[in-house]
Amino acid sequence: MRVLRRLVVVGLGAWLLAPSAASAASNVYAANYGSGGTVSQFSIGSGGALAQVGTGVVSGASASSKPGEVAASPDGQHLYVSNYMLGTVSTFSLGSGGALTQVGTGVQSGSSTSSEPYGVAASPNSSYVYVANEGLGTVSTFSVGAGGTLTQVGTGVQSGSSVSSMPAGVAVSPSASYVYVTNEGQGTVSTFSVGAGGALTQQGAPVSTGSGSGSEPGGVAVSPNGQNLYVANYGQGTVSTFSIGSGGALTQQGTGVISGASAGSEPYAVAVSPSSAYLYVPNFGLGTVSTFSIGGGGALTQQGTGVASGSGAGSEPAGVALAPNSSSLYVANYGLGTVSTFSIGSGGALTQQGTGVISGASASSGPIGVVVTPDQGPSAAYSATVGRAGSPSAFNAQASTGGSAPIMTYSWQLGDGGTATGPQVSHVYANPGTYTVTLALTDTDFCSVLGPFTGHSAYCASDPAASTSQTITVPAPVLPAALRPTASHESITGVAKRKPKLAFTVAAGKNAPALKTIAVSLPGGLSFSSKKKSLAHDITLKGANGKRLKFTAKLSHGVLTITLGAAAAKAQVTIASPELSASKSLAKKVKKSKAGKRHKPVKLSFKLAATDAHHTTTRLTLKLSAS
Numbered sequence: 001m002r003v004l005r006r007l008v009v010v011g012l013g014a015w016l017l018a019p020s021a022a023s024a025a026s027n028v029y030a031a032n033y034g035s036g037g038t039v040s041q042f043s044i045g046s047g048g049a050l051a052q053v054g055t056g057v058v059s060g061a062s063a064s065s066k067p068g069e070v071a072a073s074p075d076g077q078h079l080y081v082s083n084y085m086l087g088t089v090s091t092f093s094l095g096s097g098g099a100l101t102q103v104g105t106g107v108q109s110g111s112s113t114s115s116e117p118y119g120v121a122a123s124p125n126s127s128y129v130y131v132a133n134e135g136l137g138t139v140s141t142f143s144v145g146a147g148g149t150l151t152q153v154g155t156g157v158q159s160g161s162s163v164s165s166m167p168a169g170v171a172v173s174p175s176a177s178y179v180y181v182t183n184e185g186q187g188t189v190s191t192f193s194v195g196a197g198g199a200l201t202q203q204g205a206p207v208s209t210g211s212g213s214g215s216e217p218g219g220v221a222v223s224p225n226g227q228n229l230y231v232a233n234y235g236q237g238t239v240s241t242f243s244i245g246s247g248g249a250l251t252q253q254g255t256g257v258i259s260g261a262s263a264g265s266e267p268y269a270v271a272v273s274p275s276s277a278y279l280y281v282p283n284f285g286l287g288t289v290s291t292f293s294i295g296g297g298g299a300l301t302q303q304g305t306g307v308a309s310g311s312g313a314g315s316e317p318a319g320v321a322l323a324p325n326s327s328s329l330y331v332a333n334y335g336l337g338t339v340s341t342f343s344i345g346s347g348g349a350l351t352q353q354g355t356g357v358i359s360g361a362s363a364s365s366g367p368i369g370v371v372v373t374p375d376q377g378p379s380a381a382y383s384a385t386v387g388r389a390g391s392p393s394a395f396n397a398q399a400s401t402g403g404s405a406p407i408m409t410y411s412w413q414l415g416d417g418g419t420a421t422g423p424q425v426s427h428v429y430a431n432p433g434t435y436t437v438t439l440a441l442t443d444t445d446f447c448s449v450l451g452p453f454t455g456h457s458a459y460c461a462s463d464p465a466a467s468t469s470q471t472i473t474v475p476a477p478v479l480p481a482a483l484r485p486t487a488s489h490e491s492i493t494g495v496a497k498r499k500p501k502l503a504f505t506v507a508a509g510k511n512a513p514a515l516k517t518i519a520v521s522l523p524g525g526l527s528f529s530s531k532k533k534s535l536a537h538d539i540t541l542k543g544a545n546g547k548r549l550k551f552t553a554k555l556s557h558g559v560l561t562i563t564l565g566a567a568a569a570k571a572q573v574t575i576a577s578p579e580l581s582a583s584k585s586l587a588k589k590v591k592k593s594k595a596g597k598r599h600k601p602v603k604l605s606f607k608l609a610a611t612d613a614h615h616t617t618t619r620l621t622l623k624l625s626a627s
């Protein structure tokens with residue numbers, strides 16, 4: 001027997017589902033489905049203790065709205081509440097101290113006022129809100145505008161295999177690419193892909209949950225890593241685990257694990273811890289809350305058989321929300337009109353603090369949905385002291401600041417494939433160049449750039465400031481003079497005959513990087529011949545071992561650039577005729593210097609630019625005697 005049938009008996013006429021595992025240490029909010037039709041605000045004190053602020057604000061256009069589930073926007077500025085009896089969804093802005101102010105009186109969900117909206121989920125990218133319309137068998141998409149205002153996209157998409165699907169719970173994947181909906185009327189879960197404008201398209205046939213017919217799935221949540229989906233099967237007293245595959249496809253692992261002490265537990269909602277270590281389930285039929293440890297592949301193992309919520313029997317716990325630091329759990333007790341606080345100890349163990357605080361104006365408030373406003377994440381900042389290639393570069397993130405919790409991890413992407421952790425790191429770049437260095441922070445509440453997110457509300461405010469990037473330029477190393485490439489000459493002959501032959505050697509100094517290119521600029525009177533198709537035809541290159549080196553040659557604006565096929569410590573270059581030619585005037589000058597004893601040999605200066613494997617260029621001058 002699902003919750004809807006129980007409530008019909010007492011004249012409430014609606015099925016109650018679970019809210020979200022939300023976050024932080026600021027305020028807790030509860031949607032009061034019973035008398036008053038309000039949303040209550042609670043401040044959080046020492047040890048997670050709650051104190052109601054006022055007696056609630058009416059949701060929708062009247063006190064008969066029957067608000068069901070509530071979700072918080074990722075930026076922590078708004079709440080979204082489904083009004084079951086009015087067929088609408090309300091937006092509340094959160095003011096100073098978390099005070100609630102309704103924006104308008106609600107927007108219609110689905111194609112009519114008989115849509116009976118219940119499950120609500122805010123997407124992690126802040127762009128959309130998704131609502132399950134139990135009365136119409138559809139799921140609606142709302143785009144989020146300025147001030148959190150909602151605009152419905154279309155009139156809803158069918159969930160399950162027919163209008164009798166009775167969609168109840170909604171969860172969005174952490175990537176915002178998929179939406180999962182539990183179909184209470186058919187015992188299935190549907191997968192929807194999210195397209196342009198937030199439009200939903202159901203992917204294939206829905207998948208059975210639990211052992212099939214009669215499972216009556218309701219509460220649903222996604223693991224923060226997006227690998228598993230968890231569903232509370234109200235009708236069978238179990239919790240199912242699904243693995244999430246390619247395209248968001250679901251595969252059930254087994255047929256579910258009993259929640260509480262018996263199959264009559266009527267599990268109502270699920271909340272996954274931000275660390276993905278534990279799952280918590282309120283058992284409506286037993287008045288208890290169960291703790292499950294999460295193992296490999298998302299497998300669940302119940303720890304004990306549950307802890308009493310409120311005063312125990314008759315409490316009818318429904319909604320559940322977890323603080324992002326996993327220190328406290330909050331449970332809405334529909335039967336008592338209260339919200340209970342549990343401290344979380346070793347192994348995820350729960351200890352109730354007192355028996356609950358009244359929600360709304362009286363014990364008949366019937367709270368169901370409960371959420372905690374998202375935590376405020378850290379802000380990343382760092383300074384960089386950039387060294388040359390081959391020397392350390394230092395990065396200091398001590399300017400970063402925590403939000404609602406201290407910073408736990410500093411993760412660095414250093415731009416060349418290197419990574420590091422810690423507030424101060426050092427890294428050596430092998431080569432000069434431009435690199436993008438990114439720092440991402442995670443605090444002790446697991447808050448980072450995205451999430452963690454488990455399907456309904458973010459544990460942490462959307463916080464792009466938790467990551468920052470800078471572009472740095474690493475200069476080439478400066479080599480000591482003794483280590484730079486050096487040049488010497490062997491000979492320059494044949495000038496007088498206008499067929500010069502030039503031979504010289506360029507060698508890297510001791511411990512210097514090997515040579516990569518050699519550029520040769522000739523003095524006036526000498527030039528490179530470009531008549532041959534292959535400029536390198538009469539050029540030879542030998543290495544330190546005397547073996548020929550592979551190279552390519554390019555002539556541009558009178559400069560011959562020789563590029564070695566592989567870096568070499570030494571290059572002996574010979575450029576022979578007809579690659580070189582001498583002007584008539586230079587040839588005559590050389591002849592005259594040889595014939596006349598009073599004249600000294602003609603001195604010629606050659607400009608060389610030797611580049612090493614680190615792209616460092618050293619410019620050299622060779623003074624040679626022409627003959």
